[in-house]
Amino acid sequence: MGPHYFGEMPPEPMLLLIDGAHEVADVGVLAPGEDDKPVLHIHAALGRAGKTTIGCLRPGVTTWLIGEAILYEITGVDARRIPDKKSGFALLRVSS
Numbered sequence: 001m002g003p004h005y006f007g008e009m010p011p012e013p014m015l016l017l018i019d020g021a022h023e024v025a026d027v028g029v030l031a032p033g034e035d036d037k038p039v040l041h042i043h044a045a046l047g048r049a050g051k052t053t054i055g056c057l058r059p060g061v062t063t064w065l066i067g068e069a070i071l072y073e074i075t076g077v078d079a080r081r082i083p084d085k086k087s088g089f090a091l092l093r094v095s096s
Contacts, residue, residue: 009088010088018046018053021064022047022048022053023046023047024045024046025044025045026043026044026057027042027044028042029041031079031081032079032081033090034080034082034083041056041081041092043057044057076096079092079095080092
């Protein structure tokens with residue numbers, strides 16, 4: 001199997017160029033990191049010409065023309081992105 005098989009820790013990111021304007025549907029979480037600064041994490045589905053690409057958006061993504069967002073604030077919990085040594089990700093930890 002190639003370098004991106006399921007189970008590799010930490011996983012190697014697959015960076016794909018998304019060329020041209022696409023329709024986008026996404027879901028994300030904005031939560032403080034270890035330093036209490038907000039960290040945004042977004043997964044999205046991008047579609048164009050009958051083809052869809054799905055994954056985690058990375059820094060450098062730009063919006064052409066219009067970006068719309070609906071925000072829901074969840075109160076009464078402590079949520080933080082904490083680095084996980086095993087996975088290599090900053091995982092969301094939630095406590096009430």
